[in-house]
Amino acid sequence: MIWMLNLFPKITSSYGKEVDNVFWFIFWISLIFFLIVQVAMFYFIFKYRNRREEEVSDIEGNNLLEITWTVIPTIILIVIFFYGVYVFDNFQRRPPANAIEIKAYAYQWWWQFEYPNGYKIRDTLIVPVNKPIKLIMTSNDVIHSFYVRNFRIKEDLVPGRYTWTWFKATEPGIYDIQCAEYCGTLHSKMIGYVKVISLEEYNAWLASLSKEMDLSALSPVERGAKIFQNKGCSACHSVDGSRMVGPTFKGLYGRDAEVVVGGKEERIKSDENYIRESILNPNAKIVKGYPAIMPSYQGQLSEDEILSLIEYIKTLK
Numbered sequence: 001m002i003w004m005l006n007l008f009p010k011i012t013s014s015y016g017k018e019v020d021n022v023f024w025f026i027f028w029i030s031l032i033f034f035l036i037v038q039v040a041m042f043y044f045i046f047k048y049r050n051r052r053e054e055e056v057s058d059i060e061g062n063n064l065l066e067i068t069w070t071v072i073p074t075i076i077l078i079v080i081f082f083y084g085v086y087v088f089d090n091f092q093r094r095p096p097a098n099a100i101e102i103k104a105y106a107y108q109w110w111w112q113f114e115y116p117n118g119y120k121i122r123d124t125l126i127v128p129v130n131k132p133i134k135l136i137m138t139s140n141d142v143i144h145s146f147y148v149r150n151f152r153i154k155e156d157l158v159p160g161r162y163t164w165t166w167f168k169a170t171e172p173g174i175y176d177i178q179c180a181e182y183c184g185t186l187h188s189k190m191i192g193y194v195k196v197i198s199l200e201e202y203n204a205w206l207a208s209l210s211k212e213m214d215l216s217a218l219s220p221v222e223r224g225a226k227i228f229q230n231k232g233c234s235a236c237h238s239v240d241g242s243r244m245v246g247p248t249f250k251g252l253y254g255r256d257a258e259v260v261v262g263g264k265e266e267r268i269k270s271d272e273n274y275i276r277e278s279i280l281n282p283n284a285k286i287v288k289g290y291p292a293i294m295p296s297y298q299g300q301l302s303e304d305e306i307l308s309l310i311e312y313i314k315t316l317k
């Protein structure tokens with residue numbers, strides 16, 4: 001039958017084989033006992049089928065038999081239990097310390113993944129091959145379950161708490177993510193993909209992201225720090241107090257500044273409005289001892305970005 005073909009999809013994770021071994025161990029034990037019981041049942045059905053000429057006899061209990069069929073299954077269940085715990089504890093719950101942490105959020109009915117750089121992507125988890133990935137997960141509404149058959153991993157996402165799982169993909173490719181917890185009408189449509197690519201491709205992808213990344217995902221201070229780097233401020237201003245082409249940003253906010261306004265010296269308090277003016281109209285007030293060479297950033301930074309930059313400067317004490 002065609003659906004049987006993909007019943008056990010190819011293992012493409014580091015500890016998928018161990019998980020499968022536990023499954024098959026339990027499967028074969030169950031099958032053997034199922035056959036023993038069924039064969040015995042049909043044998044006795046046939047052997048003791050109703051024949052009118054026979055007297056029915058009353059058989060008392062058999063202690064040896066009862067102890068045997070209690071002790072043997074108990075031992076087998078204990079072995080199954082400890083084998084399962086062993087694999088769970090030594091593989092499934094042991095993420096390598098160098099794992100890349102990615103956050104996973106479940107919604108009705110889609111997935112969202114957030115990378116360490118703040119980038120968020122919907123329904124597609126992109127990861128490098130042969131690198132351990134740890135997912136920190138939570139749900140925004142009801143319980144969902146992150147299930148990747150090729151990796152042999154499944155973990156619930158629960159509103160109000162964090163759960164986690166980890167895997168190391170061993171082969172590039174695209175693998176289905178399924179939701180394995182009934183979560184409402186479109187539960188069966190809650191499908192995502194893990195895209196496993198080479199480390200070089202992954203790094204190139206991350207680098208291309210950080211250039212055009214939506215900075216709104218960051219706090220104002222973080223955004224300001226990025227703008228400081230990306231917009232070229234760092235070419236002329238230090239953040240550690242050292243003197244570059246322009247005055248340092250260290251301690252800039254709140255200090256008394258000696259500035260030259262239209263050829264005359266003035267002392268001013270360095271506040272938000274002064275910093276904003278210096279970004280948009282740098283020559284209005286020149287810090288004493290520095291050349292008036294800074295270009296205006298009028299039109300290159302939004303109000304929101306300017307305020308973020310100021311928030312960042314405030315942290316440079």
Ligand code: CUA
Binds near residue numbers: 106143144182183188
């Ligand atoms: Cu989400 Cu089922």
